[in-house]
Amino acid sequence: MAKRTSEATSGGDKAKVRVFFAEVEGNNESVQEALKTMVSAMSRPVRVVTDTRGNGKESFLLESNDVEQAVEVLDEPFDVETSPENSTPSAARRTRGTGIKKDRNAGLQLVPDLNFRPQDKQPLKEMFQQKGPENDTEAALLFVYYLQHVMASDKISASHVMTAFKEVGKAIPADIRQTIRNIKKTRMWVNFSDLDDIKMTTQGDNYVEHEMGKG
Structure with a gap:
């Protein structure tokens, strides 16, 4: 879960880096939209500010609305489940109807010796x-x-x-x-x-x- 606060440390050359990992779940389209939003927010130029609490040390911070936008994306639930065919990270997005079709009748066999024309009965x-x-x-x-x-x-x-x-x-x-x-x-x-x-x-x-x- 992303955290909304940024902390600057003071004293010498000390620095503090906070790294977070996000897990986004959904179908191909919803995941791509979420990633686009996060990349857009995180790739904007950083703003250099002076933190008075950090003894005048310069800190590199994201714009607050960028952080809010990224957090909202991570907090948003995705209810759509992905199928095993589409869950592989390396799988390219397929156009509907162009994927490998599964034989839903696999395992069924014609039954031999069925007499559909019984004597003295309607065929x-x-x-x-x-x-x-x-x-x-x-x-x-x-x-x-x-x-x-x-x-x-x-x-x-x-x-x-x-x-x-x-x-x-x-x-x-x-x-x-x-x-x-x-x-x-x-x-x-x-x-x-x-x-x-x-x-x-x-x-x-x-x-x-x-x-x-x-x-």
């Missing part, structure tokens, strides 16, 4: 065309419904849902796990304690059976 592709889900959330919900109620799957995982996307020829969401979490969090159409055992809820069943595809 998944046909139900998909009939219901016409409007977005990835509705599509994922429909696939869980089909896997549970038409195919009678014992356990439904994110990999099962991804395989269903592949079956109907629809682009797989960039983060299929989060898509499924959103169904539970915002709609409560599915329920699970982990993403390896997803179940439909009554609200989800009702939406698929009575509202989806009605326009």
